[in-house]
Amino acid sequence: MTPLTLYPKKSTERTRWILKHRGPKTPHAPTLPYGNFLEAEPGPDGTPWLCHTLLLTNRECAFRCLMCDLWQDTLDTPTQPGAIAAQVAASLSPSPCGTGESKRRALKLYNAGSFFDPGQVPRDDYSEIAAHIRNSEFDRVIVESHTAFLGGKHAEHVLAFRDAIAPATLEVAIGLETVHEQALEKLNKHMSVEDFRRAAGFLAENKIALRVFLLVRPPFLSEDEGVEWGCRSLDTASACGATFAALLPTRAGNGALEALAAQGHYVPPTLQSLEACLHYGLGLGKEMRVTADLWDIEPFIHNNDDRACVARIATMNTSQREN
Template identity: 45%
Template structure:
């Protein structure tokens, strides 16, 4: 597709950075010695078991990239945390969470960014993670390298790195301001495979500048690309407003959140694709699905259906809602 010239969105990365920053709301107040959130939830593991997975949302310095769709910066700091702060956050969360077999350390950016996670803390962090069979961190492809392999060597469990692919749309991908090419993503994925590090990929459903049909189509193409890159997990994330920039584009008619049916359609396609990739799993993000639904009657049933599809990795039987008449 060719984007209309009327979109009031800058054409250069530096100008996009300024535009995105100019439209931001305020940050939330966070404590460098406390994670800003933590939880345990079930997830299907690589061996087909559904296991408890802890997620610790670490508080640290903001990511250096200014992605158009990102709202994670709202729970970040403007300075690097002192040595020992990250381990204190992990200790705080683990003391309060029930037992889990796997753990995600999500830091609103890149775990291997030394300005976010001090490298001198790697050993202490790893010591807290020895009881987990899998450790999942997130990182921009540009920062995956020697620091990753060093941290991997400190762990007893399997290391998994989550990277945001977002979309493979050739025009809209660059507009997201991630400053990443598909070639770079694929090369980093290959590097992870060479070092026996598992890959998790985030794919957006209906990012800005797409209509509903395009949102589904390009989510499906992005799933294809992620699986071809060797992803063991692909997570489909419906694009959410609320970060300032997307709200401006929404007011201008250049963005709208995807319908719940679009997430369901893209997820159903992804489940058919993993049949050819037996080691892979695909998940639909079910957080706050109410904002994508227009019917309170069928939302609970549809949410539970997606959760069961996440657990079983099979397309569940569809139904027609007696309230809104929509068929799933």
């Protein structure tokens, strides 16, 4: 790893450094999601599933992760009671699920942080949110959470939401990012690999599905290290019972990564590295679906070889087979 120069060693100093490099936020209405769209992904039964994704507007996450850009669409004020339930109601009620191939199978409630953080999603909203989910007859509901809100004093609230959305299955997405302990610590996530394993155990014990987000070449790693530790991270996700792993090429755009790039601590991964990690993940077996994120992929494309690589990745995402 490249020795650090200007990036602070202490977490509190890192947080101040990250905040200092931020730009402005995008203003949003507190009663409407800032994103609402349909997308397809490989489902747990081996067929393509149509997912209805809501990007919920709420208070900013309590953690200040180095690579995060989701803060740009969050509020500086506390999430008001009823606001999240109103966002879900407004987004689901106008368009029923439909039938047959057009049926929406999964609902993603992504809130730029942790769904089970009561400061982001008030727990009094759970019952109304669950009622709207049951009325829309989704098979699966996917939320995201930091490990700090999975188990312990938060366990009863996680389990209450799981039970409230039944018969839909609950799936929780955790941003593991990397199992390279030093790089993970420098990401300022306030989470260790052991924390991830503990949270994964809690989910498995309570029959809650696990989805994992992984970064391909996070800051402080070389290109070769990015691929090696991307594959090691997939191994850990699989061993901990993850049923879905999403590989994300580490993107700039939040101010902090641009500052790290100027210091030589961050370089975007090549598409070939992203493809190599996807190829490896698909070889681990059918128990864990693996996709590579192609959202806003244009900045990573520099020539025709890159375009061909994107086409191969898209095919593997859909087929869940190695090329």
